Amino acid sequence: MFFVDLRRLILLLATASSLLTMGYTLYGAYSAERTLLIEQALEKNRAYALKLASSTDAFIANLQQQLRYSASVLSTALPQAELTLGDEVRRLQEQNNSFNSVLILNDEGRVLANAPQQLSLIGTTLKGEGTQLALHTKEPVISPPYLSATGRLLIFISHPIFDGDGNYKGLVGGSIYLHEPNSLNALLGEHFYRDGSYIYVVDQHKRLIFHRDVARIGEVVHGNPAIDAVSQGQSDAIALRNVKGVDMLTGFAPSSDVKWGVVVQSPTKVVLDELTVLLGKVLRNSIPFFVAVQILIWMLAMLIAKPLRQLARQAPHLDSANASSRISQVHAWYFESRQIKLAMLLGLKRVNRKMGVMNVERNTDPLTGLNNRRGMAAVLQQWKETDTPFSVLTVDIDHFKRINDTHGHDIGDLVLSFLADTMRACTRETDLICRVGGEEFCIFLPDQDIDQALQLAERLRILISETNSPAGSPITISIGLAHWPVHAREHSTVLKLADAALYKAKRNGRNRVELCDPIISDEDVKTA
Structure with a gap:
């Protein structure tokens, strides 16, 4: 049967302990740092989503304020010449590029003025979902996304017009085309995507109303936990896998006024790449120190094992005449080896006598001779x-x-x-x-x-x-x-x-x- 000697055993245990310690330390540091980075990325995305949701609410509120002011102006100008109405719609459409188009309708939905002029809708009665909703409610309206007669997906924001006697005269409204450039796209789209992060917005029916992939705008998304949650008005951050199978760190927040949900996503891999690089540097710096420690352990193992090795070689020859002399010559330089050496010498004298009385002493009371x-x-x-x-x-x-x-x-x-x-x-x-x-x-x-x-x-x-x-x-x-x-x-x-x-x-x-x-x-x- 093969037995490992103490020197190799010490070296093996020390090496294994060093490797395990270093591995566990690196793993623990990696796990802790990984958790921290993920939590920070999730919280950053959640906070950014909250900021964008708040900015979107402020943007929409500003548009509604513009339309409210225009409606107050038009409450006296509506009976006048169409030139005045045309000036107003051009002003709304051109002043900050907020609307792709601006319309003034009478109470029957007939277009009184439009901008840009290329639309040529004056005199046309609109039957679109957004305009009909606004005419029916006679209240300020932000419509859900819908397809216009031209096949474009849009949002219609309007404000009713009342005359001085409180009679409903129509409305002034602006359209935001979700597939085309406008201030809303600029607000949501001016971000850096070097790390693969991106933003998208959904309405309360889980339909995409903004996405960097324009072809996906209008798509209704099912089975996405972030969209499911933000559609219900929740704000949080979770890790998920997107439709392309990429692990993402997702933060989301709802906008309180328009009932939209803003979702910010970052690839998990990109977040963790920096950690991998850092771990590699730590590992490279640790290897020289590890090798030096192993050399020192090898030298100490030889020094520690030497007296025990010499005593072990004498163990098979304890019954020889010069066993005590050989054991006495071993240089036991540390406490344990010295005690083993003394124990072996003493054992030579006592072993036979002890064996004879051991069983009796185990079970007998020494004073009375009775069982203990x-x-x-x-x-x-x-x-x-x-x-x-x-x-x-x-x-x-x-x-x-x-x-x-x-x-x-x-x-x-x-x-x-x-x-x-x-x-x-x-x-x-x-x-x-x-x-x-x-x-x-x-x-x-x-x-x-x-x-x-x-x-x-x-x-x-x-x-x-x-x-x-x-x-x-x-x-x-x-x-x-x-x-x-x-x-x-x-x-x-x-x-x-x-x-x-x-x-x-x-x-x-x-x-x-x-x-x-x-x-x-x-x-x-x-x-x-």
């Missing part, structure tokens, strides 16, 4: 395996401390031996007598019932009380008695019951035998 607790446990285990019934007597010398105090511990030891000899004389060879501690003993009577055990206990008690002890006068003993399996199902419980009976004998005046209380459950004893 270990010997008792071994015999009880055998009885348990064979279901051998037994009675147990717990015996304690009354006022033993007084004997030690009066006559000294030597006489006390003689009294203990005297009691042990008397118990041997009163019992059978098959009975088990144990000293379990101090002046306390146990007598186990296999296959003897309670009456037989009581007779033995009384005979022993009387004999002790009538016989002079080494103290110069008789002593007395108290005895508790229990039976297995009459009083309990577990051996440990029977011993507790016998102890309880012994204490009862002590309380009732000593120099007496007490039987344990009958019919008590094991559970009651454990909780007593």
